[in-house]
Amino acid sequence: MSTFAQKLEKYATLAVRVGANVQQGQTVVVTAPVAAAELVRLVAVKAYEAGAKNVMVEWNDEELTRIKYKMAPMEAFHEFPMWKAQGLQELAENDAAFIQFYGPNPDLLKDVDPERVSTANKTSSIALKGYRSQLMAHRASWTLMAYATPEWASKIFPDFSPEAALDALWERIFEATRVNADDPVEAWKEHNARLARTVSYLNDKRYKQLVYEASGTSLTVDLPEKHLWLGGAKENAKDAPFNPNLPTEEVFTMPRHDGVNGVVRSTKPLNYGGQLIEGFCLTFKDGKVVDFSADKGYEMLKRLLDTDEGARKLGEVALVPHESPISNTNLIFYNTLFDENASSHFALGQAYPVNLDGGTEMKEEEFSRHGANSSLVHVDFMIGSADMNIDGITQDGVREPVFRSGNWALPV
Amino acid sequence: MSTFAQKLEKYATLAVRVGANVQQGQTVVVTAPVAAAELVRLVAVKAYEAGAKNVMVEWNDEELTRIKYKMAPMEAFHEFPMWKAQGLQELAENDAAFIQFYGPNPDLLKDVDPERVSTANKTSSIALKGYRSQLMAHRASWTLMAYATPEWASKIFPDFSPEAALDALWERIFEATRVNADDPVEAWKEHNARLARTVSYLNDKRYKQLVYEASGTSLTVDLPEKHLWLGGAKENAKDAPFNPNLPTEEVFTMPRHDGVNGVVRSTKPLNYGGQLIEGFCLTFKDGKVVDFSADKGYEMLKRLLDTDEGARKLGEVALVPHESPISNTNLIFYNTLFDENASSHFALGQAYPVNLDGGTEMKEEEFSRHGANSSLVHVDFMIGSADMNIDGITQDGVREPVFRSGNWALPV
Numbered sequence: 115m116s117t118f119a120q121k122l123e124k125y126a127t128l129a130v131r132v133g134a135n136v137q138q139g140q141t142v143v144v145t146a147p148v149a150a151a152e153l154v155r156l157v158a159v160k161a162y163e164a165g166a167k168n169v170m171v172e173w174n175d176e177e178l179t180r181i182k183y184k185m186a187p188m189e190a191f192h193e194f195p196m197w198k199a200q201g202l203q204e205l206a207e208n209d210a211a212f213i214q215f216y217g218p219n220p221d222l223l224k225d226v227d228p229e230r231v232s233t234a235n236k237t238s239s240i241a242l243k244g245y246r247s248q249l250m251a252h253r254a255s256w257t258l259m260a261y262a263t264p265e266w267a268s269k270i271f272p273d274f275s276p277e278a279a280l281d282a283l284w285e286r287i288f289e290a291t292r293v294n295a296d297d298p299v300e301a302w303k304e305h306n307a308r309l310a311r312t313v314s315y316l317n318d319k320r321y322k323q324l325v326y327e328a329s330g331t332s333l334t335v336d337l338p339e340k341h342l343w344l345g346g347a348k349e350n351a352k353d354a355p356f357n358p359n360l361p362t363e364e365v366f367t368m369p370r371h372d373g374v375n376g377v378v379r380s381t382k383p384l385n386y387g388g389q390l391i392e393g394f395c396l397t398f399k400d401g402k403v404v405d406f407s408a409d410k411g412y413e414m415l416k417r418l419l420d421t422d423e424g425a426r427k428l429g430e431v432a433l434v435p436h437e438s439p440i441s442n443t444n445l446i447f448y449n450t451l452f453d454e455n456a457s458s459h460f461a462l463g464q465a466y467p468v469n470l471d472g473g474t475e476m477k478e479e480e481f482s483r484h485g486a487n488s489s490l491v492h493v494d495f496m497i498g499s500a501d502m503n504i505d506g507i508t509q510d511g512v513r514e515p516v517f518r519s520g521n522w523a524l525p526v
Numbered sequence: 527m528s529t530f531a532q533k534l535e536k537y538a539t540l541a542v543r544v545g546a547n548v549q550q551g552q553t554v555v556v557t558a559p560v561a562a563a564e565l566v567r568l569v570a571v572k573a574y575e576a577g578a579k580n581v582m583v584e585w586n587d588e589e590l591t592r593i594k595y596k597m598a599p600m601e602a603f604h605e606f607p608m609w610k611a612q613g614l615q616e617l618a619e620n621d622a623a624f625i626q627f628y629g630p631n632p633d634l635l636k637d638v639d640p641e642r643v644s645t646a647n648k649t650s651s652i653a654l655k656g657y658r659s660q661l662m663a664h665r666a667s668w669t670l671m672a673y674a675t676p677e678w679a680s681k682i683f684p685d686f687s688p689e690a691a692l693d694a695l696w697e698r699i700f701e702a703t704r705v706n707a708d709d710p711v712e713a714w715k716e717h718n719a720r721l722a723r724t725v726s727y728l729n730d731k732r733y734k735q736l737v738y739e740a741s742g743t744s745l746t747v748d749l750p751e752k753h754l755w756l757g758g759a760k761e762n763a764k765d766a767p768f769n770p771n772l773p774t775e776e777v778f779t780m781p782r783h784d785g786v787n788g789v790v791r792s793t794k795p796l797n798y799g800g801q802l803i804e805g806f807c808l809t810f811k812d813g814k815v816v817d818f819s820a821d822k823g824y825e826m827l828k829r830l831l832d833t834d835e836g837a838r839k840l841g842e843v844a845l846v847p848h849e850s851p852i853s854n855t856n857l858i859f860y861n862t863l864f865d866e867n868a869s870s871h872f873a874l875g876q877a878y879p880v881n882l883d884g885g886t887e888m889k890e891e892e893f894s895r896h897g898a899n900s901s902l903v904h905v906d907f908m909i910g911s912a913d914m915n916i917d918g919i920t921q922d923g924v925r926e927p928v929f930r931s932g933n934w935a936l937p938v
Contacts, residue, residue: 148560148563148585149563151560151561151587151589154587154590155587155589155590155593158590158593158594158597159593159597162593162594162597162598163597166598167598167599167601167602167605168594168598168602168605169590169593169594169598170607171585171587171590173560173583173585175563175566175567175583175585177563177567178566178567178570178581178583181567181570181571181574181581182570182574182580182581185570185571185574185575186574186578186579186580186581187579189579190579190580193579193580195582195613197609197610197612197613197616198609198610198613200609201607201609201610201613204609
């Protein structure tokens with residue numbers, strides 16, 4: 115059995131070899147909490163071994179974020195260091211690889227005025243739009259991975275001691291990211307190949323609509339004519355493969371921004387802006403949220419939906435079987451990277467250009483004409499459950515099972 | 527007696543109230559090692575309490591620096607993220623306050639090729655020239671303070687356990703920065719007033735030359751006609767006082783770049799580029815180093831002197847009594863912030879524009895014509911000792927004692 119140190123080193127290897135898949139001569143930008151210094155150093159070593167020219171680190175600290183939200187004057191949340199936003203965009207345009215570790219405390223900002231959080235999110239979304247659009251279009255390689263912190267671990271395992279909770283969370287992260295496999299890099303090759311087969315089947319089918327039925331959910335989702343399903347490894351502008359998320363279990367495409375109708379009920383808490391939104395329902399008409407409710411975090415949900423016009427529409431449709439490694443833990447992770455890979459989900463906001471044939475070359479107007487949504491935000495929320503059935507409607511109107519009782523019903 | 531936590535909070539207060547002296551509405555930029563997160567959070571709280579608009583942190587990590595020097599390709603050391611350099615310069619031009627904590631491991635880079643270190647230092651000096659010139663001209667408020675790390679502490683106290691060494695170093699830092707005073711902020715007011723009296727005396731005297739005599743040292747240093755002595759608190763472009771160094775015991779001015787003659791011997795190790803240069807002698811003729819030797823670190827010294835033409839000339843002359851709080855610890859700190867405040871010293875390289883009457887308004891050519899040195903570097907080295915005598919030669923040729931047996935001999 116591997117020690118924690120050995121597993122952490124394998125995790126760093128996955129970040130470099132599978133996640134960002136660092137190439138000779140690349141600059142690598144690591145974003146991480148200051149507490150993750152040990153892991154970041156391992157990543158730097160692996161990145162230089164893979165031929166990186168330089169490893170830069172953008173550190174962050176949640177406690178400083180909380181202090182700022184509590185104490186800074188309101189005008190601070192309307193400002194963003196543009197030199198940093200431009201620097202990141204330049205790096206993305208010049209073939210840098212991005213590795214981000216995150217493990218937010220789900221309750222970090224629960225006592226903070228939501229007005230401050232939504233203002234800050236909007237400010238940073240505007241400032242970082244150029245940089246993020248590079249990543250969303252898969253021009254640069256990037257990967258998002260988890261870093262276990264005591265606060266996050268204790269939220270998932272409230273009855274454990276802090277040490278036991280942290281150990282337990284790391285073990286779930288290692289298991290979900292295949293660190294425990296004999297050869298984790300090889301295990302990811304096989305997993306990516308499996309996801310690619312499902313993607314290929316769905317792209318051949320080219321359904322014009324998906325029909326969702328579950329407790330609290332009854333929804334139709336039209337897909338653009340030129341929609342593309344994706345899953346697992348992607349390719350950057352230089353055709354180098356990378357995995358934007360570790361773990362990842364989803365296959366996903368984009369809906370028509372004007373073609374969503376009915377009601378959908380969330381099945382897991384959504385951690386947005388450091389606060390939890392729970393038990394919420396969205397009613398759609400012609401693509402737009404026209405009504406909504408929430409058991410908890412209503413104000414934050416309202417602010418999310420009010421960010422801009424596109425925040426009330428869907429930008430992503432993702433399918434994840436209820437029988438999946440993360441889902442089978444029966445845990446709520448309060449962390450989208452994990453919860454979205456345990457559950458079918460949608461995203462409010464910006465659609466990925468890569469989910470539309472030719473989308474990465476389109477200007478916003480053309481992108482929209484083909485049915486794609488645009489917004490400053492892209493926020494995933496979970497809707498999958500054990501009782502969910504999904505049907506696909508083919509171009510000539512035939513209705514076929516895609517999911518039955520929460521799991522794949524395709525002949526692949 | 528205060529606990530460590532109480533002292534650390536007072537230290538944070540000093541950084542904000544005395545060091546940078548944060549004003550209402552200012553952006554505060556903190557530079558710190560990731561290990562200093564606890565202190566940085568305290569500083570953020572104190573800064574917001576003082577009215578700061580925003581606190582930004584530029585984190586660093588020595589171990590990542592070491593990994594880069596060991597593993598990155600040579601071309602990495604010729605590159606600098608210009609967006610960051612420009613961002614820092616913009617912040618300095620727009621009245622940000624800068625608080626830097628540092629506590630380098632003196633032996634960090636001892637196994638690293640000096641070529642890499644000097645290349646990286648030169649690259650960053652060129653990139654950061656605009657930013658640093660703002661700080662050197664005192665347009666923005668800034669302060670440099672120590673942060674104790676286990677590696678640094680064990681270098682000073684090699685016979686102590688790691689924990690005892692760290693405790694002992696923190697206690698020396700607290701003592702030297704007057705954290706242990708009943709009212710540290712008030713204690714700094716008094717100390718600044720004392721330094722101001724000495725500065726005032728020397729500025730009235732307007733010596734044309736200083737004559738240094740000690741074991742291994744026999745040197746004359748001409749001072750520019752318009753030289754200004756400074757010490758303790760300075761004033762930024764908006765006339766707000768700040769203390770660039772905590773601790774500080776020195777009063778200092780600039781020499782004529784063409785008026786240094788004789789030999790000077792270093793009396794403490796110099797930590798430059800992560801390596802130690804020890805027991806070195808410099809021979810000057812008409813301002814320029816024409817010969818040099820070193821018991822240890824000769825190669826690094828050579829690279830420092832070869833940075834550019836100005837690196838072979840002096841840019842600062844500083845007087846510190848041998849009987850001073852830091853000197854009396856009888857410790858070698860292997861850290862310029864402490865060792866320079868325990869010992870009279872010089873700096874090789876760039877002169878401070880503030881040490882010349884009207885200097886901050888001068889272009890480089892005029893600055894030079896008045897006798898000031900320019901260089902990419904500014905590196906202090908210690909030359910004070912218990913047997914050092916210094917005389918001042920007045921404009922009309924009278925020779926007066928300034929230091930006797932290492933201590934002040936002025937009638938103030």
